[in-house]
Amino acid sequence: MCLAIPGRIISIDETIPELKMAKVDFGGIVKPICIQWLDVGIGDYVLAHAGMAISQLDEREAEQTLNDFDTIARSIDN
Amino acid sequence: MHYIDDYRNNDHIQALVRAIEKEAVHSWQIMEICGGQTHTIARYRIEEMLPPAIRLLHGPGCPVCVTPEGTIDMALEIAALPNMIFTSFGDMMRVPGSKTDLLQLKAKGADVRMLYSPLDAVKLAGDHPEKEIVFFAIGFETTAPVYLTALKEAERRKLENFSLLCSLFAVPPAIEMILNQPDSHVNGFLTAGHVCAITGNEAYKQLAVKYKRPMIVTGFEPADLLFGIYKCILQLEQGIARLENAYKRVVSEKGNPAARKLMEEMLEPVDKEWRGIGQISLSGFALQEKYAQFDAVKKFSEYVKIAVSTGKNDENRCIAGEIMKGNSQVSDCPYFGTVCNPEHPLGAPMVSAEGVCAAYYGVGG
Numbered sequence: 001m002c003l004a005i006p007g008r009i010i011s012i013d014e015t016i017p018e019l020k021m022a023k024v025d026f027g028g029i030v031k032p033i034c035i036q037w038l039d040v041g042i043g044d045y046v047l048a049h050a051g052m053a054i055s056q057l058d059e060r061e062a063e064q065t066l067n068d069f070d071t072i073a074r075s076i077d078n
Numbered sequence: 079m080h081y082i083d084d085y086r087n088n089d090h091i092q093a094l095v096r097a098i099e100k101e102a103v104h105s106w107q108i109m110e111i112c113g114g115q116t117h118t119i120a121r122y123r124i125e126e127m128l129p130p131a132i133r134l135l136h137g138p139g140c141p142v143c144v145t146p147e148g149t150i151d152m153a154l155e156i157a158a159l160p161n162m163i164f165t166s167f168g169d170m171m172r173v174p175g176s177k178t179d180l181l182q183l184k185a186k187g188a189d190v191r192m193l194y195s196p197l198d199a200v201k202l203a204g205d206h207p208e209k210e211i212v213f214f215a216i217g218f219e220t221t222a223p224v225y226l227t228a229l230k231e232a233e234r235r236k237l238e239n240f241s242l243l244c245s246l247f248a249v250p251p252a253i254e255m256i257l258n259q260p261d262s263h264v265n266g267f268l269t270a271g272h273v274c275a276i277t278g279n280e281a282y283k284q285l286a287v288k289y290k291r292p293m294i295v296t297g298f299e300p301a302d303l304l305f306g307i308y309k310c311i312l313q314l315e316q317g318i319a320r321l322e323n324a325y326k327r328v329v330s331e332k333g334n335p336a337a338r339k340l341m342e343e344m345l346e347p348v349d350k351e352w353r354g355i356g357q358i359s360l361s362g363f364a365l366q367e368k369y370a371q372f373d374a375v376k377k378f379s380e381y382v383k384i385a386v387s388t389g390k391n392d393e394n395r396c397i398a399g400e401i402m403k404g405n406s407q408v409s410d411c412p413y414f415g416t417v418c419n420p421e422h423p424l425g426a427p428m429v430s431a432e433g434v435c436a437a438y439y440g441v442g443g
Contacts, residue, residue: 001141001169001432002220002272003114003298006081019231034197036227037336045081047275047328050167051195052224054337055275055328057081062327066084069301072308073093076100
């Protein structure tokens with residue numbers, strides 16, 4: 001139910017200021033997603049739930065988590 | 079896919095499993111409260127990767143499963159009204175009320191439609207001014223503000239034929255109920271990352287302190303879940319109980335301020351019945367009085383019976399309530415996969431894809 005999928009914004013439509021919409025590419029499937037709650041631009045990755053972008057993906061934190069995995073992998077080999 | 083594949087990578091998964099084996103000295107029971115996470119745990123057989131001393135408990139994380147039978151009966155009554163287009167996410171279509179379900183009603187000719195987003199229901203309302211459009215607004219804090227954005231759009235477009243049948247739940251009071259049981263089995267929690275993406279982490283920070291249980295904000299891919307479990311075990315072994323965020327690429331401390339503002343301005347906390355579990359004080363949300371015209375229960379009150387809480391599990395033989403409270407496992411149920419299966423469910427968690435029983439049934443028990 002709380003499923004949310006990451007996708008990349010490929011265009012933005014601000015015709016209705018109260019309901020900003022974006023076309024979001026989910027690995028090849030493009031869907032209209034409302035981006036009203038976020039301050040995002042073309043190229044940004046968002047997490048979409050039920051037609052709504054609920055969060056912007058933080059690339060730096062994503063990298064950091066992968067680094068944490070590597071650190072954990074090294075620690076068990078020592 | 080970007081932001082997904084890395085967190086399904088087998089090297090990361092194996093490293094995290096070995097790290098958990100190394101750190102886990104004592105026996106611990108850890109609960110997730112999100113149907114999506116339960117689904118990942120079952121699908122990737124994460125429990126089989128863990129040392130036997132680590133047990134995962136599957137909390138009441140599926141809003142479809144905890145929506146009371148009486149609310150589904152109301153949905154069925156509204157959906158059967160003339161001139162009605164009743165809309166819902168797909169998960170809800172086969173969940174049984176006391177007599178039938180939405181899919182059977184549709185088969186008999188009612189206009190019941192599965193939609194991807196509540197915003198699509200607003201569009202439907204604009205396209206069909208001669209019809210009433212009701213969306214079955216079920217969910218936790220993740221989904222609640224999406225309905226509110228749809229409602230605001232209907233209001234902006236002056237669509238008087240759009241309304242919501244709300245069954246909205248708050249997660250933190252359910253955690254408190256579980257921990258207030260005299261013999262609670264849960265040592266630590268994985269909190270639902272997408273709920274926290276909206277609400278932020280403050281409520282869970284307070285629960286960690288009040289109940290001395292680690293609360294780990296956790297994501298949905300297999301490496302995310304193992305990372306959350308790993309962090310939880312590190313805290314438990316060190317005797318620490320605090321909030322930790324293991325899903326920082328998505329969840330910020332304050333959550334989503336715009337969505338939170340909508341919830342504060344448009345909803346109010348109410349006592350709520352959880353199917354299989356019973357009433358939990360201030361564990362739900364209702365639309366504030368100023369939005370009464372968008373509240374389907376009020377709008378159609380002369381046609382539907384208001385659901386009265388039965389207070390207790392409605393399917394006598396179903397033990398889902400005890401599973402969701404952390405007191406039993408799916409494997410304890412004598413009916414799982416035999417008398418109870420997705421075609422003939424005894425309880426709602428066997429119906430929704432994210433219900434704990436359906437999740438395990440789908441991967442062969």
